[in-house]
Amino acid sequence: MQFDVFTLLPEVFPAYLNSSILKRAQQNGHLSVDIHNIRDWTHDKHNVTDDTPYGGGGGMIMKPEPVFEAIEDVIGSPPTRPVILLTPQGRLFTQDVADELARDARDLGLALLCGRYEGLDERIRTHLVTDEISIGDYVLTGGELPAMILIDALARLIPGVLGDENGAANDSHASGLLEGPHYTRPNEFRGWEVPAVLRSGDHGKVDQWRREQALLRTLERRPEMLKKIELSEKDREFLETLNFQP
Ligand code: ADE
Numbered sequence: 001m002q003f004d005v006f007t008l009l010p011e012v013f014p015a016y017l018n019s020s021i022l023k024r025a026q027q028n029g030h031l032s033v034d035i036h037n038i039r040d041w042t043h044d045k046h047n048v049t050d051d052t053p054y055g056g057g058g059g060m061i062m063k064p065e066p067v068f069e070a071i072e073d074v075i076g077s078p079p080t081r082p083v084i085l086l087t088p089q090g091r092l093f094t095q096d097v098a099d100e101l102a103r104d105a106r107d108l109g110l111a112l113l114c115g116r117y118e119g120l121d122e123r124i125r126t127h128l129v130t131d132e133i134s135i136g137d138y139v140l141t142g143g144e145l146p147a148m149i150l151i152d153a154l155a156r157l158i159p160g161v162l163g164d165e166n167g168a169a170n171d172s173h174a175s176g177l178l179e180g181p182h183y184t185r186p187n188e189f190r191g192w193e194v195p196a197v198l199r200s201g202d203h204g205k206v207d208q209w210r211r212e213q214a215l216l217r218t219l220e221r222r223p224e225m226l227k228k229i230e231l232s233e234k235d236r237e238f239l240e241t242l243n244f245q246p
Contacts (some may be wrong), residue, residue, distance in 0.1 A: 002109030059118025086143030090132030180213025
């Protein structure tokens, strides 16, 4: 999966991308991330990438020329891969959106444009960007952290990137439910014991317990999620014992 990231802060990316799972994914060829400094496509002495807004008002606006030139130089004109702008005005990033983008990214790769300053010239949005993504209803100083979040969420969906064979299938959100609790050794810690069913060796019982714990946790924390998934007869019976009517 190929990502081209366009940013004014290229130095913030390497520490995260070159650690742990993302590092391994790049080493074994599952993932490739190229970071491009938009400033390299300026032509003036001071490498200016922003300017004051027409019509007045505060804040600085990203100029169109270096952004167009950078993206067209790297991925072609017209661009050969989707160009995603990270902005609080974009559509909300969820696991469903991650799944959708991962499908596109698998075939075409993605270009990610990180906004900075107060905003960017609208012609970038209308004539270059093909999709806009927000990671949540809050405003950050720029799109760099959102770009890393998007790369991280998509990379772990690539088959083989997560070591274990179940991969991402059982994650919170992937199944439409939150995951239940996990335990590891020791069996007793400060008097708190691991639930006996997990040590019973009965895989059927363990699976059933995990399903019930996922349902319970989802009911407690995100009840609206239960309305969106298909529940089995067994699920319904369990939820009824909790006085929840799906
Ligand atoms: N840039 C600033 N805030 C953002 C957000 N919430 N999502 C994506 N990009 C952003």
